[in-house]
Amino acid sequence: MKIVVGHLYPEYLNIYADRGNIAVLARRAAWRGHELEVRPISAGAAIEPGVHDLLYIGGGQDREQALVAHDLAGKRDQVLAAAAGGAAVLAVCGGYQLLGRFYRFADGEELPGVGLFPLHTIAGERRMIGDVLLEVELEPDERRTIAGFENHAGRTKLDEGAEPLGRVVAGFGNDGESGAEGCRVGRALGTYLHGPLLPRNPWLADWLLAQALAHRSGGEPPSFAELDDGLEREAHAVSARRARARGGR
Amino acid sequence: MRVPLPLPALAAAARAAGALSRVAGAGGGTTLPGKLLWKLDPGAVSKLAGRLPQGVAVLSATNGKTTTAAMTAAILEPRARLAHNSAGANLVSGVASTLLAANGAELGLFEVDEAALPEVTRLVRPRVLCLSNLFRDQLDRYGELELIAERWRSLVRQLPEEVRLVVNGDDPQLGALVAERPGAVVFGVDDPSQARSGGLQHAADSKHCVRCGAPYTFHAAYVGHLGDYECPACGHRRPPLELAARSIELHGLDGASFDLHAPEGTQRIRLRLPGLYNVYNALAAAALSRALGASLDEIAAGLERFAAAFGRFERIAIGDRRLLMLLIKNPAGANEAIRTLVAGGGPSLALVALNDAIADGKDVSWIWDVDFEPLLDGLGRVVVTGDRAAELALRFKYAGFDPGAIEVLPDLEQGLDRALAATPAGGELVLLPTYTAMLALRRIVSRRGHVPQYWQAA
Structure with a gap:
């Protein structure tokens, strides 16, 4: 089956190895006999309804992020409609912040957000940098871990009752104090973790692909045959070890 | 309270610690003496630098610092005895260690870490400051590229009048500094036949106008975002080049050659190092050496002698x-x-x-x-x-x-x-x-x- 990925602002938001995430999605789809087609969605372009099975938005430096924020806010209804229509979403770092309600700088100025994720972000003094280990449960009783690297000055506060992506085992997470990392709304995931995220957490790539296929078929997310993920497990283990050595928050 | 020791005593103690580190097998001891000196007397670095009769030259860049400094050393060595941090120890401690070890040196030549540049510049008060490029590097350590660029901009604004600034005009962030510093020496590549055919590569950083944010038009992109850029919206463009590399020939892994154009003449440069990025390193070394008084002949001879910096x-x-x-x-x-x-x-x-x-x-x-x-x-x-x-x-x-x-x-x-x-x-x-x-x-x-x-x- 063909899976269409809409990559938002690839020319601006590409700093934390976002193309590693795309490469993992593409290869793992191909190994299961599916074809991943990545379509850039640039500034000024519209997100056509129903076309994308997965929307991807990555991280950028502050400057790039400010450049796209207003354009993205103009696409607000289109992003919300895509997510409501069952498209999967993966938002990393800067893209995660921009899909919240707003980002507030230290001087009080605000960048508008999309409001897909029930959260807001406030610039902090000290950057939160280092390896992170999360415990997540995207499906009932399926406990998994995610290992990655975070580097952000923003403190993200989830609204009351919002669902984080995972619980911080080691590292800072959303704000360095709540113990929460990322946010989940249905098939939409937002996180600060790069590294990039998907190569060392291949199960998460598979989960996203399954959600995207469900959007395409209109049915349930399929289950995939296992792949040989020995190298991925090794990389995950090293990253997790780094996070644990760094200790708690 | 700290009782200040006289500088020679401090220096001797710090040098001894470096020797001990080597004997103990703990490594080259390239930063330890400097760290000690720095702890014992933070003013000592300035005093040592101030004793160099021909002053100090400082260069920084994300890429090519060590090679550029080594090329510059090859050009300048016949002219002056150098205090040069050639092993790449480029934080304050490395510079301090080099100053300690450099008995009888006449000229200081320091490659300096991008983040440490403002502090080192303040301490050693260079005659010439060369800024060669800014790329995305180790974001975990430095925060973001823009942060370093902002620190460099404020450093340039505060530079004393007499300091010669040398910049790579092909880097939009650095080219923009020329507006703040008339009289800066600008170098760059001027050979569209060497431009990347596919345009900007994936990792290119400064793709958007440093003034207005619109995407630059690149008339030629040479290495990453280094090239001949122009903003179609506000007109910000590469400043005129005082020193330019033209008629570049790349000889596989064996070397490269180019014409070095300067107002005073043109000189063919033959490098034993390959690749366009080493043409940039050679240009930076040439511009820096020239600002310190080297002639085009001396520059060509020095660069031709140069083989490789370690690693x-x-x-x-x-x-x-x-x-x-x-x-x-x-x-x-x-x-x-x-x-x-x-x-x-x-x-x-x-x-x-x-x-x-x-x-x-x-x-x-x-x-x-x-x-x-x-x-x-x-x-x-x-x-x-x-x-x-x-x-x-x-x-x-x-x-x-x-x-x-x-x-x-x-x-x-x-x-x-x-x-x-x-x-x-x-x-x-x-x-x-x-x-x-x-x-x-x-x-x-x-x-x-x-x-x-x-x-x-x-």
Whole structure:
């Protein structure tokens, strides 16, 4: 089956190895006999309804992020409609912040957000940098871990009752104090973790692909045959070890 | 309360500590004496620098610092005895150690870490300051590129009138500094035949106008975002070049040559180092040396003599095989190393080493922004090593390289031996290591008697 990925602002938001995430999605789809087609969605372009099975938005430096924020806010209804229509979403770092309600700088100025994720972000003094280990449960009783690297000055506060992506085992997470990392709304995931995220957490790539296929078929997310993920497990283990050595928050 | 010791006593104590560190096998002792001196008397660095009769020159860049400084040293050595941090120890401590060790030096020549530049400049008060490029590097350590650029801008605004500023006009962030500093010397490449055919590469950073944010039009992109840029919206463009490289010829892995154009004349420069990025390094060295009084003849002679800075395109004989070592530390630098290798035919076997110590960058995501793909066509086998070998293996696997042809040996010595064993007698093994992996591998081959220790070679 063909899976269409809409990559938002690839020319601006590409700093934390976002193309590693795309490469993992593409290869793992191909190994299961599916074809991943990545379509850039640039500034000024519209997100056509129903076309994308997965929307991807990555991280950028502050400057790039400010450049796209207003354009993205103009696409607000289109992003919300895509997510409501069952498209999967993966938002990393800067893209995660921009899909919240707003980002507030230290001087009080605000960048508008999309409001897909029930959260807001406030610039902090000290950057939160280092390896992170999360415990997540995207499906009932399926406990998994995610290992990655975070580097952000923003403190993200989830609204009351919002669902984080995972619980911080080691590292800072959303704000360095709540113990929460990322946010989940249905098939939409937002996180600060790069590294990039998907190569060392291949199960998460598979989960996203399954959600995207469900959007395409209109049915349930399929289950995939296992792949040989020995190298991925090794990389995950090293990253997790780094996070644990760094200790708690 | 701290009782200040007289400078000579401080210096002697700090030097002794460095010698002790070498004897104890703790390493080159290239920063320890400086760290001690810095702790004992923070004013000592300025005093030592102030004693150099010909003053101090400082250069900084994300890529090419060590090579550019070494090229500059080759040009200037006939003119002056140098205090030069040639082993690449480029924080305040490394500069202080160099000053301590440099008895009888006349001129200070320091490569300085991007983040440490404002502090070092304040301490050593250079005559000439050369800013050569800004690329995305180790974001975990520095925060963001824009942050460094802002620190450099404020440094330039505060520079005393008499300091000569030398900048690479092909880097939009640096070219913009010329507006704040009339009289700055601007260098750059002026040879559209060498422009990248595909336009800007993936890892290019300063793609948007530093003034208004609109995407630049690149009339020519040479290395990453270095090139001849112009903003279609506000008109910000590359400043006029005072020193330019024209008629560039790249000779595979063997070298490069170009015409160095200056207001006073033109000189053909022949480099024994390959690649367009080394043309940039040579241009920076030429502009810096010229600002210190070197003639075009002296510049050409010095650059022609120059072979390689350690670990940067360094060839080491190991029995009947050779190691060709190309340091990789960020996407732009690694891309140029790979581009140069591929232009020279491309290896069938490569040893790639990834560590994640502070000096390498604890965030290894940068390897996904490196264009390893051009290397893969000719590559039959890759040995990955270092603390994050598995992550490298994934980089190659998801680039479409056969996982069966990837060998993962996190231990550097084992990785090196496996790759050497797979290298035919008389052949050359290409090694792409990150910084601490390069130092460790160099230590291994030096322990086996193949290269001098770097603090002796320098």
